[in-house]
Amino acid sequence: MTSIKDVSRLAGVSIATVSRVVNGSGPVSERAVEKVERAIEMLGYAPNAQAQSLIKKRSGCVGVMVHRLGNNYYAELLNGIEAEIKAAGYHLLVSTSFFSADAERDCLRFLMQRQPDAMIVEPHGLADHEIAELSRRQSPFVVLGRQVDGVNGHCVSFANEQGAYLATRHLIECGHRRIAHLASPTITTSSAPRRAGYRRALEEAGIVYRPDWVVEADFTEEAAYFIVDQALETLLATEPGITALFTTNDNMAAAAMKIMRERDISVPEDISIVGFDDLEIASLLYPGLTTVRQPVLEMGQAAAHAALRAMGAERAPEQQPGQFEPRLIRRGTVKTIQ
Amino acid sequence: MTSIKDVSRLAGVSIATVSRVVNGSGPVSERAVEKVERAIEMLGYAPNAQAQSLIKKRSGCVGVMVHRLGNNYYAELLNGIEAEIKAAGYHLLVSTSFFSADAERDCLRFLMQRQPDAMIVEPHGLADHEIAELSRRQSPFVVLGRQVDGVNGHCVSFANEQGAYLATRHLIECGHRRIAHLASPTITTSSAPRRAGYRRALEEAGIVYRPDWVVEADFTEEAAYFIVDQALETLLATEPGITALFTTNDNMAAAAMKIMRERDISVPEDISIVGFDDLEIASLLYPGLTTVRQPVLEMGQAAAHAALRAMGAERAPEQQPGQFEPRLIRRGTVKTIQ
DNA sequence: ACTTATGGTGGAAACGTTTCCAGTTTTTGG
DNA sequence: CCAAAAACTGGAAACGTTTCCACCATAAGT
Numbered sequence: 001m002t003s004i005k006d007v008s009r010l011a012g013v014s015i016a017t018v019s020r021v022v023n024g025s026g027p028v029s030e031r032a033v034e035k036v037e038r039a040i041e042m043l044g045y046a047p048n049a050q051a052q053s054l055i056k057k058r059s060g061c062v063g064v065m066v067h068r069l070g071n072n073y074y075a076e077l078l079n080g081i082e083a084e085i086k087a088a089g090y091h092l093l094v095s096t097s098f099f100s101a102d103a104e105r106d107c108l109r110f111l112m113q114r115q116p117d118a119m120i121v122e123p124h125g126l127a128d129h130e131i132a133e134l135s136r137r138q139s140p141f142v143v144l145g146r147q148v149d150g151v152n153g154h155c156v157s158f159a160n161e162q163g164a165y166l167a168t169r170h171l172i173e174c175g176h177r178r179i180a181h182l183a184s185p186t187i188t189t190s191s192a193p194r195r196a197g198y199r200r201a202l203e204e205a206g207i208v209y210r211p212d213w214v215v216e217a218d219f220t221e222e223a224a225y226f227i228v229d230q231a232l233e234t235l236l237a238t239e240p241g242i243t244a245l246f247t248t249n250d251n252m253a254a255a256a257m258k259i260m261r262e263r264d265i266s267v268p269e270d271i272s273i274v275g276f277d278d279l280e281i282a283s284l285l286y287p288g289l290t291t292v293r294q295p296v297l298e299m300g301q302a303a304a305h306a307a308l309r310a311m312g313a314e315r316a317p318e319q320q321p322g323q324f325e326p327r328l329i330r331r332g333t334v335k336t337i338q
Numbered sequence: 339m340t341s342i343k344d345v346s347r348l349a350g351v352s353i354a355t356v357s358r359v360v361n362g363s364g365p366v367s368e369r370a371v372e373k374v375e376r377a378i379e380m381l382g383y384a385p386n387a388q389a390q391s392l393i394k395k396r397s398g399c400v401g402v403m404v405h406r407l408g409n410n411y412y413a414e415l416l417n418g419i420e421a422e423i424k425a426a427g428y429h430l431l432v433s434t435s436f437f438s439a440d441a442e443r444d445c446l447r448f449l450m451q452r453q454p455d456a457m458i459v460e461p462h463g464l465a466d467h468e469i470a471e472l473s474r475r476q477s478p479f480v481v482l483g484r485q486v487d488g489v490n491g492h493c494v495s496f497a498n499e500q501g502a503y504l505a506t507r508h509l510i511e512c513g514h515r516r517i518a519h520l521a522s523p524t525i526t527t528s529s530a531p532r533r534a535g536y537r538r539a540l541e542e543a544g545i546v547y548r549p550d551w552v553v554e555a556d557f558t559e560e561a562a563y564f565i566v567d568q569a570l571e572t573l574l575a576t577e578p579g580i581t582a583l584f585t586t587n588d589n590m591a592a593a594a595m596k597i598m599r600e601r602d603i604s605v606p607e608d609i610s611i612v613g614f615d616d617l618e619i620a621s622l623l624y625p626g627l628t629t630v631r632q633p634v635l636e637m638g639q640a641a642a643h644a645a646l647r648a649m650g651a652e653r654a655p656e657q658q659p660g661q662f663e664p665r666l667i668r669r670g671t672v673k674t675i676q
Numbered sequence: 677a678c679t680t681a682t683g684g685t686g687g688a689a690a691c692g693t694t695t696c697c698a699g700t701t702t703t704t705g706g
Numbered sequence: 707c708c709a710a711a712a713a714c715t716g717g718a719a720a721c722g723t724t725t726c727c728a729c730c731a732t733a734a735g736t
Binding site for chain 2: 001048049053061068069070071072074075078079080086092093095109110112113114115137254255257258261281283284286297
């Protein structure tokens with residue numbers, strides 16, 4: 001790697017002068033500019049970003065922690081984040097933390113050691129107080145997916161409980177009373193509120209909540225297929241059987257629809273389904289998936305905006321809401337019965 | 339931010355000693371270890387990764403350039419890359435370069451300035467010679483998606499021409515002769531070979547190639563929907579109409595299926611469809627999408643392995659093939675006619 | 677008791693930059 | 707033509723580390 005020293009030597013000027021022409025700071029004679037530029041060209045010199053950020057106090061990077069990359073939900077989220085961050089001239093340092101508090105701690109430590117100018121994290125395993133403490137170490141700090149008290153920064157979240165409530169209430173309004181719930185693992189932040197929303201809608205309608213009708217499946221689709229398959233096995237065996245299913249996300253709903261098809265159970269004729277998220281797949285499936293819209297892209301953008309604003313970026317847009325609200329999207333997987 | 343100096347001061351030892359206990363290098367007395375550890379604990383000290391990699395010659399990061407994040411194809415690819423890279427103790431520095439040579443140059447420059455220990459890039463706009471030249475600046479350098487001559491590193495690619503040939507031949511074998519092709523923009527590396535494979539199958543069967551039957555659509559799904567809609571408008575209007583469609587990827591196929599449904603064109607009764615990639619969505623759609631399997635996850639892993647091997651990582655697996663081969667996956671979107 | 681290993685320690689150079697300061701040259705205005 | 711201002715330049719410190727080297731003890735072998 002060629003350094004600034006090589007350039008200064010070749011150009012016959014001092015290091016300071018090279019630095020000035022590279023950064024356009026301070027006055028430099030035309031003659032010197034020319035010599036330096038020629039030397040840079042010849043050597044293919046590019047400044048070492050590590051050395052730069054060591055002395056300036058900014059790295060030009062935003063650290064991002066999410067669970068996985070290989071998932072349409074996170075793809076969408078990252079898309080929202082990246083577009084905004086990049087437009088403001090920053091770049092992304094991404095790391096994943098599969099579902100475990102330890103992995104999250106490791107991930108965060110790694111990211112923070114690189115001195116990012118801001119952090120955007122989506123914690124699941126970490127407790128609130130730990131997140132709050134961490135947020136004090138890194139100034140712009142935005143947490144995605146939940147509101148945590150005492151955090152030194154911004155939180156961008158979604159009204160999961162209300163979303164699940166809307167989904168379940170919709171099924172109830174369509175005459176369903178035997179409604180199962182395909183839930184995500186309890187470590188997921190959205191898991192508990194979605195279960196709660198489901199339960200609230202049930203109880204509000206005077207329907208008794210049956211714990212054996214909420215079954216847990218993994219978030220990953222590959223695993224989901226088998227687990228959903230197994231879960232449905234049990235669910236479909238009960239007498240009288242369920243007439244509707246509320247799944248904790250669209251991917252699970254898609255897997256459930258496939259499994260039902262394989263078992264000659266018609267959706268929505270035999271069983272109605274409501275998903276969650278309204279990812280692109282929801283509109284591509286047949287029948288179109290009735291679901292609860294979570295504006296994932298916008299949430300990513302909001303997180304990025306919050307970070308940019310806190311960094312004092314020029315292009316920092318106005319304050320966004322901290323919590324996003326759900327909206328029911330009716331398509332073709334719910335049938336009105338009786 | 340607390341530095342090693344703060345720790346050394348608090349512990350009452352020299353900077354060198356602190357460094358030794360942090361890294362477990364060199365001999366340190368038990369007493370000193372204890373004092374230093376207590377000081378680290380109290381201050382919450384973590385070494386500055388930038389300073390570290392400035393003097394050691396490694397950063398622990400692998401730079402990755404892909405086009406977009408918000409796409410199931412890239413999500414899968416990144417998943418493959420990240421899992422392997424992370425397992426070897428490295429982390430990802432990700433940046434996207436929307437389809438333009440300039441954006442790719444910028445992206446690469448940014449990434450390389452951070453002195454990654456290796457680079458994994460998926461170029462589209464850049465010419466071969468430029469990539470080859472770039473590869474000489476950064477030692478472990480792996481290029482994804484195409485084989486480029488003279489590159490100083492490894493290439494992981496897919497036999498796109500053959501894949502498109504298989505897809506088209508399958509349609510021909512099922513009796514189709516009026517087959518259209520929904521293609522990706524020409525800047526995409528996979529675009530030309532897939533068009534060529536489509537054409538080869540046609541000509542091999544003595545079917546005349548009609549340029550007006552290959553229409554171009556954007557890679558992004560949102561745009562795809564409208565463009566596919568428009569493209570199909572023209573395609574479906576021709577007399578005698580097409581009986582089959584080969585799309586350049588599964589997302590486009592999914593969009594096409596949706597559009598056909600909206601127009602009361604039955605798949606595969608009225609029109610057969612073959613996709614490309616075999617992403618998860620292919621098996622989730624109804625009817626299941628017949629497609630050409632591209633092992634995206636494995637390709638990501640292969641790229642990561644190549645990088646790790648070149649970095650001399652302990653956990654570097656054996657040599658992977660440079661080019662992956664296609665395989666036709668038959669599901670339900672192709673009907674045998676006549 | 678005298679050399680020789682050994683364990684422990686701190687000083688200082690180095691990594692590649694930016695930036696302050698002081699110095700030198702050039703320009704400007706009278 | 708002279709002083710003052712402005713333009714330009716290079717030296718050196720600083721950023722937070724690691725690591726080489728030298729030093730001092732203490733312990734071990736003759």
